[in-house]
Amino acid sequence: MLAPLHKILFAIAITVPHVLAAQDAPPPNVSYSSDPEILEQGAQLFAQQCAGCHTLANDAIAPPLGGITSLLHEGQLTKWIREPEKVLASGDARANALLNRYKVAMPPFDHLATAQISSILAYIHHESDKRDLVSFKVATAQNQTRLIPAVEKSNLIIELEDFAQIPRLPNRPAYKGIAFMRPDPREDNAYFVSELMGLLYRLKDDKLTTFLDVREHFSRFVYEPGVATGLGSFAFHPDFSNNGIFYTTHAEIRHGSPAINADDIPDDAPEGVSPPLEWTLSEWRLDQINAPTFAGTRSEILRFVTPTTAHGSQEIDFSPVSDLTDPDYGMLYIACGDGGSINLKRPDMAGHPHAILGAIMRIDPMGTNAANGQYGIPPDNPFANSSDPLVHQEIWAYGFRNPHRFTWDDSPKPRMIAVDIGESNVEEINIIEPGGSYGWGVAALEGTTHIDPIVDAKIVRGATPEELAGTQLPHAQYDHIDGSAITGGFVYRGPLKALQGKYIFGDIVNGRIFYMNWDASLRDRSIYELNIIQDGVITDIRKLSKVDRAHLRFAYDDRSGDLFILTKDDGKIRRISNAYEATY
Template identity: 35%
Template sequence: MKILPSSVVFLRFFVFVLPLWAISFSGISQQINRGAQVFEMNCASCHNFKEDGIGPQLGGLKGVVDKQYLIDFINNPKGMIDAQVARAQDKFKKFKSYMPGFNHLDPQDIQDVIAYILEKPAPKLPNTKGKLALENPIVPKIAFSGETINLKKVIQFPITNSTEPKTRINKMTFHPITKDRVISDLQGKLYLLNSKNELSEYLDISKYFPHFTNKPGMATGLGSFAFHPLFAQNKLFYTTHTEPEIKGPADFTYGDSLRVKLQWIITEWTLDDAKSATVQGKSREIMRVNVIDQIHGMQEITFNPYAKVGDQDFGLLYIGMGDGGALEQRRGFIPNNIEHAWGKVLRIDPLGRNSQNGKYGIPASNPFVGKKGLDEVFAQGFRNPNRISWLKDGRIIVSNIGQRNIESLYLLQAGKNYGWPLREGTFAIDPSSTTNTVYPLPKDDAKMGYTYPIAQFDHDEGNAMMGGFEYTGKAIPALRGKYIFGEIVRGRIFYIPISEIKEGSQARIRELKLRLEGKEVTLKELSKSNKADLRLGQDAQGELYIITKVDGMLYQIVPNE
């Protein structure tokens, strides 16, 4: 037998064996890279690898969770929970909501994303520094008020999604001239609903903006809209929408080294005819904002409906700008900076031109004009200020979606700091350790200068706050003097008496039960879904409406029979 020199053996190994290993390694690397892309598109809004978010963190699963379990759960999470699979049930009990199924994904995409997930190590345990975490921050339960409201089906909107939610109906208000109800779908459409409940398309902004995106979900797309108070004269209205990554120069940025997941854009539309049943006219961009993730974006734009010509607040556009998911990305400095736009309610004059980009105005009455802070900021300290509405007495209520514990309502006042990312409701959080835990307020809290909610509930009661309206209609006298709001996931409806709204204390929340066609119901039952995806609307007469986004149903609250 011929013995080859060791150098020849090594050379043959290098030439013939090593390339096979390299090819295999390259294939695994490519799969993980593809999985990372699938994860960013479909999973990152709810999951990360550092700590729990909307859903559980996914680091350290290799060797702990069977791959087949992950495949089955991604395809049909509800089925796994209903089948009493222990791990699935455990997560459901902890997070109190169902993950949507992703069986529409290509099987290879699922394999790729699982490969990516299983490569991620377990996160380091947070350093709580000996603090006493609160397991149940708010012990008293929300009680049934003893009152039931009656619903009437109005219309089901056209299906715009192949999977749940079947529609992405998000906001309802009314046309200033025709008084038709105006309803938006995050997919890019604005609808008119006339007095005969006939539906027509008012605008499809996806036809106007080539970079318009409504993917991934979680509030991307057509975010909000508002008519100028002088719409009948100037024919101006405003929309917000998302575009992917950097499609234009941003007016608000947070550092070149950090990623830009999306951009939020405010557009001003000038109509040819204010009474037209479809949008015909021209548009111009007035503001563009980078966000680091797809969640907690520009959830609301609105004008003060009670301000009169000559009032300081007349014609000023309020903008609810969330933190963009910054804290989930361990970038708490983004919202926790008065020089930044994120985690704020902004206020601008769209008819002015003294802003830095020259496309809108800065109201002289804004609290940080001439002081340290961004001129556009009206108030700070929000995670996700998703709705802004006015009481008849002129006060402003903002609803704020919390992290893992507290959902809250605030009285909005100029210059105030509502605490995020160092406070969640009336509790402290520590972003340096974990944002999923709340603690009692420190003894020296008063010197911090934070302003606390007028009402709040914890996640025993619901997962996400949905702001609403003071009832100003005439059809249901029992609702007068009440601010009606709700909970998005479970679809519960609440109210607080306006007489109890006082800064510095929390009004007691009461629950309203629902009845349809003489039968007591829940929105989960009506929508046949475990996530009702509740929204509230108001028409020109002050009457209230309930929307279940998951199935696109619109209900009106009507007098009890």
């Protein structure tokens, strides 16, 4: 299936035929404040609101912003910050060229007041003058070459119904909101829902209560800057109904606490505009098993460092085994992103067994044989018996940029499925093998394509067989023509016959919902798109949520077989109520 990709010429995703004429136009007459208080406010807001994707001088997830105030008028920049989709729809040449390069539009920052935006622009202008920064010139691409087969449209329809509404917290940015929903193991039809800003809710019969406010327990807790900063994930111990033990991850600004990967970050690693983070894994124990709100004890299991706010701790979870004699029972999996290593032009910091960054870890949270004595290294981990002192024995698999979500399918045998959000052109669905290398980082692979992390990570070509050798190829992948950021879902084993045996997942940004046929043979590697109906009307997630960026997530109740769709910005939880093939 992958052979045709190897025959593709080194198609460059970004060509350099000509630069937009507007970028060479005379600079506007600029008048920005130089008041120290305004510049300080702008610096703080830049770190909180912008630095998760932008720097001033270097290309990253999004373009560098140094010099932009000498290229575009304040009014143009303000409109772009508040209404990027409208600017794109107007045909603005530079905006659309940037979209072509980065494959994803900036979310609207319409929550910022005019004075706040002005202070950010004043800070950018002041720093640009001080550091002699010139505006980034984006080249237009003549043709966008597809390197990955297209997602296929199916005749399969799903019907959605509203299930729950999570309230918007005060001063919540658009990119924060609900992130995970899991069944309450203690009671049917009850759920826990996490909010990135630090709350863990309990939902039962349309009644929403705050089960845990993480902010009350950690004085250094932060949810900005960064898209995924905050309460990262949560997971219940397999025996939670009896022992009341669960786990969370959260972010803190790096302050020097002992971290299991502190020595992985080289002294010469460049500083990002966004600060380094410490991601902390905590264990919580309920005093009363059936308590509606948390009361009990907490202890720290481990923490690890990311050099920027990008791609930190994503999902944590236990494999779904209930047999106490199974070696995987009670083992906790922790997905770690690359921390923005590629954006710092340091691919050496991720994607190998000497680095936690870009890896999925597997630990025994009840064990004590790890270096800090707070958790255990499972003896069947692939590197558990390594004699190399630099190897992290916690690693289960490595070579990921942003392993956003993972799950298991146990039919006919347990298989771990993890998705990886791409940088330049490819979104991946991976079947995880212990000790497997999945290509991101030092190998400079994104799916079956190759990037240049030093010169320009947006330059993509088909990888050669020699470059792919020794890595686990993705089970499936899709191109950034079809979407921008994958979010993992679940293999459906519920009552809706049309969905049974299908892995349901989607794209965070455009909200498209996809599926793959997931049987014992796994021969069909095609990706298909589902059609959506709600209240009898054909629709899509962005229309339902009334947003430009869907912020799509999935949840699954393996007891009832209900599959849910979550959208962060509007706080909606919707249930798939029906599924069937369209007849024409």
